[in-house]
Amino acid sequence: MYSQGTQYPNSKYKTQLCRHFTQNGVCALAIRCQFAHGPQELRQNAQQPQSFPEQTIQTNAFNKVQGINPMIVNYKTQLCKHFNPQTGQCKNGPTCTFAHGENELNTMPYLQNQYLLMQQQMKQMNQQQMQAELTQQILVMILTNMEHIFPGQQQILALLKQGQEKAKSGDTQGASEIIKLIIHDQERSKEEKQQYQQIYNNAQRHYDQKLKEIQSSQQQQQQLY
Numbered sequence: 001m002y003s004q005g006t007q008y009p010n011s012k013y014k015t016q017l018c019r020h021f022t023q024n025g026v027c028a029l030a031i032r033c034q035f036a037h038g039p040q041e042l043r044q045n046a047q048q049p050q051s052f053p054e055q056t057i058q059t060n061a062f063n064k065v066q067g068i069n070p071m072i073v074n075y076k077t078q079l080c081k082h083f084n085p086q087t088g089q090c091k092n093g094p095t096c097t098f099a100h101g102e103n104e105l106n107t108m109p110y111l112q113n114q115y116l117l118m119q120q121q122m123k124q125m126n127q128q129q130m131q132a133e134l135t136q137q138i139l140v141m142i143l144t145n146m147e148h149i150f151p152g153q154q155q156i157l158a159l160l161k162q163g164q165e166k167a168k169s170g171d172t173q174g175a176s177e178i179i180k181l182i183i184h185d186q187e188r189s190k191e192e193k194q195q196y197q198q199i200y201n202n203a204q205r206h207y208d209q210k211l212k213e214i215q216s217s218q219q220q221q222q223q224l225y
Contacts, residue, residue: 014043032095130214138207139167139175145199149192
């Protein structure tokens with residue numbers, strides 16, 4: 001609980017719960033966050049909100065470091081020029097990324113570099129995983145729609161079912177090989193190939209649209225931090 005004599009960056013400081021901390025149990029801004037990380041941080045007489053604010057609190061101090069990860073390479077590696085050790089005050093308040101005294105100096109920037117590298121690798125892995133899942137869905141879509149090209153042809157339909165199972169299990173290469181085996185067969189008619197091409201084109205458009213949605217969603221999540 002904060003004492004009555006404590007000075008805050010703005011009137012709304014720590015009066016509402018942080019949605020990132022509440023939902024994920026962690027917040028990228030850590031101690032620089034303007035919102036409360038749990039009920040114990042809510043300022044006295046502050047009401048716990050029923051819903052989270054749509055926009056971030058806009059203050060000059062917060063805008064200077066908005067979007068900066070607390071594990072940034074230079075975080076707390078240099079002494080703050082604006083910190084007054086006599087008063088214990090800094091014009092940037094709790095949002096300051098510099099050390100307020102030698103006791104706050106970060107002497108392990110290497111670990112921060114490793115942390116940032118790990119985060120970047122995790123984002124890349126996450127994106128690759130989503131693209132792989134999207135590819136699986138597209139292949140299943142193609143193989144399912146191809147059944148309409150070959151009604152009553154049990155041998156081909158059985159291959160298409162097999163391809164669907166491969167795609168669902170993550171064997172996208174095996175599923176693709178089955179499609180090639182069917183379409184490149186010399187017995188395929190011009191009409192059958194045209195129908196397949198239409199199915200493929202529709203699937204490609206769907207893939208491109210979903211991929212843009214994934215990338216847009218990731219960019220929005222990055223902007224939150």
